[in-house]
Amino acid sequence: MTTHPIIETHGLTKHFSVKKKTVEAVTDLTFQVAPGELVAFLGPNGAGKTTSLRMLTTLIPPTSGTAKVVGHDIAGEPAAVRARIGYVGQLTSGSYAQRARDELVYQGLFYGLGRAAATRRADELVESLDLAGFAARPVQQLSGGQKRRLDVALGLVHAPTLLFLDEPSTGLDPQSRANLWQHILDLRASHGTTVFLTTHYLEEADRYAERVMVMDRGRVIADDTATRLKADLAGDQLTFGFATPAEADQAAGVVGRLTPEPVRREGEREVVLTAPGGDTLLPAALRALDAAGLQAVRATGVPPTLDDVFLALTGRSLREADQPDADEPAAELEGATR
Amino acid sequence: MSATPTMPPATAVRPSLPRNTWHVLTRELRPVVRDPFTLIFSLFQPLVFLGLFGPLLVGQSGAPAGETLQWFVPGVLVMIVLFGTGATGANLQYEIMTGSHERTLVAPLARSSLLVGRALKEVAPIVVQSLVIALIAWPFGFQLNLPGLAIGLVLLAVFGVGLGSLSYALALATKDREWLFWGVQQALIFPLMILSGMLLPLDAGPAWMRAVASVNPVNWVVQAERALLAGDLANPVVAWGWLSALGLAAVGLWVGIRSIRRSN
Numbered sequence A: 001m002t003t004h005p006i007i008e009t010h011g012l013t014k015h016f017s018v019k020k021k022t023v024e025a026v027t028d029l030t031f032q033v034a035p036g037e038l039v040a041f042l043g044p045n046g047a048g049k050t051t052s053l054r055m056l057t058t059l060i061p062p063t064s065g066t067a068k069v070v071g072h073d074i075a076g077e078p079a080a081v082r083a084r085i086g087y088v089g090q091l092t093s094g095s096y097a098q099r100a101r102d103e104l105v106y107q108g109l110f111y112g113l114g115r116a117a118a119t120r121r122a123d124e125l126v127e128s129l130d131l132a133g134f135a136a137r138p139v140q141q142l143s144g145g146q147k148r149r150l151d152v153a154l155g156l157v158h159a160p161t162l163l164f165l166d167e168p169s170t171g172l173d174p175q176s177r178a179n180l181w182q183h184i185l186d187l188r189a190s191h192g193t194t195v196f197l198t199t200h201y202l203e204e205a206d207r208y209a210e211r212v213m214v215m216d217r218g219r220v221i222a223d224d225t226a227t228r229l230k231a232d233l234a235g236d237q238l239t240f241g242f243a244t245p246a247e248a249d250q251a252a253g254v255v256g257r258l259t260p261e262p263v264r265r266e267g268e269r270e271v272v273l274t275a276p277g278g279d280t281l282l283p284a285a286l287r288a289l290d291a292a293g294l295q296a297v298r299a300t301g302v303p304p305t306l307d308d309v310f311l312a313l314t315g316r317s318l319r320e321a322d323q324p325d326a327d328e329p330a331a332e333l334e335g336a337t338r
Numbered sequence B: 001m002s003a004t005p006t007m008p009p010a011t012a013v014r015p016s017l018p019r020n021t022w023h024v025l026t027r028e029l030r031p032v033v034r035d036p037f038t039l040i041f042s043l044f045q046p047l048v049f050l051g052l053f054g055p056l057l058v059g060q061s062g063a064p065a066g067e068t069l070q071w072f073v074p075g076v077l078v079m080i081v082l083f084g085t086g087a088t089g090a091n092l093q094y095e096i097m098t099g100s101h102e103r104t105l106v107a108p109l110a111r112s113s114l115l116v117g118r119a120l121k122e123v124a125p126i127v128v129q130s131l132v133i134a135l136i137a138w139p140f141g142f143q144l145n146l147p148g149l150a151i152g153l154v155l156l157a158v159f160g161v162g163l164g165s166l167s168y169a170l171a172l173a174t175k176d177r178e179w180l181f182w183g184v185q186q187a188l189i190f191p192l193m194i195l196s197g198m199l200l201p202l203d204a205g206p207a208w209m210r211a212v213a214s215v216n217p218v219n220w221v222v223q224a225e226r227a228l229l230a231g232d233l234a235n236p237v238v239a240w241g242w243l244s245a246l247g248l249a250a251v252g253l254w255v256g257i258r259s260i261r262r263s264n
Ligand SMILES: Nc1ncnc2c1ncn2[C@@H]1O[C@H](COP(=O)(O)OP(=O)(O)OP(=O)(O)O)[C@@H](O)[C@H]1O
Pocket: A016, A017, A018, A023, A024, A025, A026, A043, A044, A045, A046, A047, A048, A049, A050, A051, A052, A090
């Protein structure tokens, strides 16, 4: 492919100084995004996701480094960048004093639509994002999820070629979340829109994003498809249960010969291992156990999640990294990996 | 279900100051159009001054009510601008904190339109509220001089655009620190009000007060309004009032536009 990247950053860095101390919000961000990609930024609170997006959308100047967005330099030609992107921020986009539908119409006017076209477009979005029930109400009176749906609708008004979304689905119920994703996918299908979003929802990044950039403490620490990240960095967790501890002892040896990964004992009667390609290893192990005269009474294979990837990369689970002051891994690692 | 059937092909929009200003202005007026009562509600303070302070002035001066109102009402009109428009930055501050200001900063709008549109919008409440106050005072002996009132309203509007711009600039400078906004705002508004002779004549005050008042633009606007509303259109204080209001508008817009261009 000879297409130019739609986002291209080199050493993008943002440091804030707060009370004479430097906060290294984002450090040395270097990456490219091709037109049409769907990229998710995944990382715990304070990782630097919002700061990165604010630089790319021209809201704050980088401390150092450069970026080109839709072919224009964010520092030199911010107006050209703004004209070509859409942005749904982490906070509320609608003004609290305004009615939801009025905001949609004015967003259209801001982006150069005529009044008739802006009105039509507002009505379409009210319909398709299911805002009709509250479109005539002031934003102040909307529920959190209703506000969020309006935020997303505002970002979609001008159908930008590149759309940045900062935690678009936070606060949405499952149905609204599914509806939102349907929209994002439709937009891509009909316009080839490039989507760059941040999320805390592991399943969401896993399921929808073609490319996941894992961010921690201001740096991108992994960047690949979710499938490859999981295959390379985590692995399926296989568990075999036996009727007696003696059988489990023997089974550990049999299973251990099939894989270079370490085999652990869990409890008296269980053998556990984490390995890539667990879907093929599991039946192979069961056949080997049968051949050795050992009968597994239970066998489970649990595919890895992106949380396992984060754990493998940082030694912390995303969930605990999200807690304030969770710089050290929590005491009970139990369950944290799921 | 396609999300975007009526969208024109994606073309880059160019910011245009007049068009963007118009859109910002009409958007700001939208809540008022939707709910005009909010304008009347904010008349509470001037009405209190008119209803409770006015009779005291009448009692003290011993002059007929009409004559006192003729002196006092112009000051109340300026007070509407001082307190209403002087506080308008709080609306922007609220939008900075809740996030909607950030959205407009990413939109392809001329930055200055975000300030100019908001400042121009202040004209609407100023005109409506001033007319309501003038009409309320009328049956009590306040004389309506229509040409004077018309010119007086334009003068107030120009003054309000300047003051509103400064209020927005203060909001942009204080960002999410509400206490700082209100602290600075109050620290400026009250001395400006008292040193304008709006509530009590300054003639009886010490010389230094009169000296400060002579460089207080609010004072000149109040005096000009008194002359205009009395039909004394050729009074030289009218020229000083215009000079003060236009000067404040120029400085206010300059400071405001600079702030919004630099804000992030
Ligand atoms: N304006 C600012 N001034 C000072 N520090 C800031 C500012 N904005 C962000 N930071 C700091 O930069 C770091 C990254 O913040 P950022 O908002 O980018 O994180 P995030 O990944 O979006 O987190 P979350 O998931 O909580 O939204 C944090 O330590 C934050 O405290």
